[in-house]
Amino acid sequence: MESLIELKDIVKTYKVGSVEVHALRGVNLTIQPNEYISIMGPSGSGKSTLMNIIGCLDTPTSGRYELEDVPVHEMDDNQLAEIRNRKIGFVFQTFNLLPRANALHNVELPLIYSGIHATRRKALAEAAIEKVGLSDRKSHKPSELSGGQRQRVAIARALVNNPSLILADEPTGNLDSATGDEIMQVFKDLHAAGNTVVLITHEKEIAEQANRIVYIRDGNIADDVRI
Amino acid sequence: MTPFLIKLWENIKIAIRALVQSKMRTVLTTIGIIIGVLTVVSVASIIEGLNRGFANQIANLGSNALYVQKYPWASMEDFSKFRNRPNVILKEADFIRERMRLAEAVSPSTGTRQDIRSRGKTLNGISVNGVTNNYDVVTGLVIEEGRFFSFAEIERDKNNVVIGWEIKENLFENRNVLGEKIKIGTTNYTVIGVTEKRGNFLGQSLDAEVYVPLGTVFKNFGWHRSISIAVKVTDATRVDEARDELRFLMRLARKLKPTDEDNFSINQQDVLMDMYNKLTGGLYTAAIGIGTLSLLVGGIGIMNIMLVSVTERRKEIGIRMALGAKRKVITFQFIVESIIICGVGGVIAIILSYLVSIIISKITPFPSAVPAWSVFMGLGFSALIGLFFGIYPASKAARLNPIECLRYE
Numbered sequence: 289m290e291s292l293i294e295l296k297d298i299v300k301t302y303k304v305g306s307v308e309v310h311a312l313r314g315v316n317l318t319i320q321p322n323e324y325i326s327i328m329g330p331s332g333s334g335k336s337t338l339m340n341i342i343g344c345l346d347t348p349t350s351g352r353y354e355l356e357d358v359p360v361h362e363m364d365d366n367q368l369a370e371i372r373n374r375k376i377g378f379v380f381q382t383f384n385l386l387p388r389a390n391a392l393h394n395v396e397l398p399l400i401y402s403g404i405h406a407t408r409r410k411a412l413a414e415a416a417i418e419k420v421g422l423s424d425r426k427s428h429k430p431s432e433l434s435g436g437q438r439q440r441v442a443i444a445r446a447l448v449n450n451p452s453l454i455l456a457d458e459p460t461g462n463l464d465s466a467t468g469d470e471i472m473q474v475f476k477d478l479h480a481a482g483n484t485v486v487l488i489t490h491e492k493e494i495a496e497q498a499n500r501i502v503y504i505r506d507g508n509i510a511d512d513v514r515i
Numbered sequence: 516m517t518p519f520l521i522k523l524w525e526n527i528k529i530a531i532r533a534l535v536q537s538k539m540r541t542v543l544t545t546i547g548i549i550i551g552v553l554t555v556v557s558v559a560s561i562i563e564g565l566n567r568g569f570a571n572q573i574a575n576l577g578s579n580a581l582y583v584q585k586y587p588w589a590s591m592e593d594f595s596k597f598r599n600r601p602n603v604i605l606k607e608a609d610f611i612r613e614r615m616r617l618a619e620a621v622s623p624s625t626g627t628r629q630d631i632r633s634r635g636k637t638l639n640g641i642s643v644n645g646v647t648n649n650y651d652v653v654t655g656l657v658i659e660e661g662r663f664f665s666f667a668e669i670e671r672d673k674n675n676v677v678i679g680w681e682i683k684e685n686l687f688e689n690r691n692v693l694g695e696k697i698k699i700g701t702t703n704y705t706v707i708g709v710t711e712k713r714g715n716f717l718g719q720s721l722d723a724e725v726y727v728p729l730g731t732v733f734k735n736f737g738w739h740r741s742i743s744i745a746v747k748v749t750d751a752t753r754v755d756e757a758r759d760e761l762r763f764l765m766r767l768a769r770k771l772k773p774t775d776e777d778n779f780s781i782n783q784q785d786v787l788m789d790m791y792n793k794l795t796g797g798l799y800t801a802a803i804g805i806g807t808l809s810l811l812v813g814g815i816g817i818m819n820i821m822l823v824s825v826t827e828r829r830k831e832i833g834i835r836m837a838l839g840a841k842r843k844v845i846t847f848q849f850i851v852e853s854i855i856i857c858g859v860g861g862v863i864a865i866i867l868s869y870l871v872s873i874i875i876s877k878i879t880p881f882p883s884a885v886p887a888w889s890v891f892m893g894l895g896f897s898a899l900i901g902l903f904f905g906i907y908p909a910s911k912a913a914r915l916n917p918i919e920c921l922r923y924e
Contacts, residue, residue: 345918365842369836369840372837378838384833386834388532389532397838401840403517404518
């Protein structure tokens, strides 16, 4: 089987004023389907930039990025939006739910942007909420949910479009350790169910729950360990 | 439903939800638009009402009617100049009637103001028109009750009277009036007819008038007065020709030399319409301009609010983009919000402008009507304003970088 993600010589350079910042200096990374992989590194290492590129929120300055053999690095904004919508499920540290919409509507959002009919959309969103065990909370707004429940809603939203890849950026960063463990169990279950999970974190204990850890330092891959 | 329609509909729902969530802001913004559209539509209504009233009024004069009178209806010259002209007299009317080829009817008339009394009630300063038997045909006067004068009544200067609808209301209420006596000045007249209701024009009732045989005005109120000779032209397309003929006949009747100026005026409706348009055209343009200005202010209000809204909702925009909303979808969402604000404002404004129009015609002498074109103009304008002033904030929203938006707290 072909690899899911193929990054070749990814370089990302920002200009801050007149100073050039080299966030990524030629990253090579291949991720296979159904891997559970952590990307680890201290802040400023370039792991967020890497996540943004993998998540198609950003494009590399140079290098090749193929997602399921499709060259993503040469796509325009609209095509990237479509890739994000269909192939990537985001889970953020701060949950990033729409505060005034209820849980169900939050989960429905990606389906709205893929133009799926309301009846089918509702059914899919309810199924996703069921998967994270929040069926009884689906009409609550984020402010009426606990941190762990909010992150579960966010995970349901990430799952609802049946993406090729779940991309989680410090998913336990805003949670207490008990709740964090619960969320990590959800990711473990998702991986067991056949999903590819990419975890971005700076915490060793979290990173070690994956099957593979990629260490980023100064814009390069410092180490790539399979557990 | 196609995916496109689903997205369109969802976007409208998203926009409505966003507007409902910030009610106060939506209401305030809408008020700006309401005031703008209301001003434009109300100004248009007043103008339309005035125009319509004026047009109706002069339509009564008849487009194919010419009036020979001592004074012109509209003149840029000093009116004292016309004071020394000889009065237009009955003999001249007869002269025209006998000779004019293009005249279908010739109707002399004159007027005075008198007090009218009946059964102890008095109406002061009522317009008394001395007319002949074809006056109703020439001027389009319609009789509701009874009849107009016969040829014989005019010939014999009978003391009969046709009264306006309002005179009947005031003197007799609902009682039968035909055959009743009323006193005009010092003479008793018998009521033989009542005219149909004609309404108001510029605060002056057209129904508070009475009509009597021409001769009785001379007999009862004095001989020294100028008359007006209404000439109905046989063919509306030959009015100019008829005007020339009429002028020739009047000069002939008065034995004017070729070098003499006309010492009479031939008036027609066009003259009045021209004068009216000249007087009011500039005023209307200015009024519409002011209205449009207030609409513009409302539009700038919209833009301002939408810009604030875009900045405040950066996080939301980032989330939507991360989940797959294309830039044009974000643009569309914000434009739809702006158009909805303006559209709703426009509808409310038009409803209000109907009320304003009713109030105006109740408390001022000006008639007022909301013309259909102003409704469409108001709605179209407000939607356009929404679109125009929504485009910039919306495109600003769409140009945002999703990564920075997601970082924003």
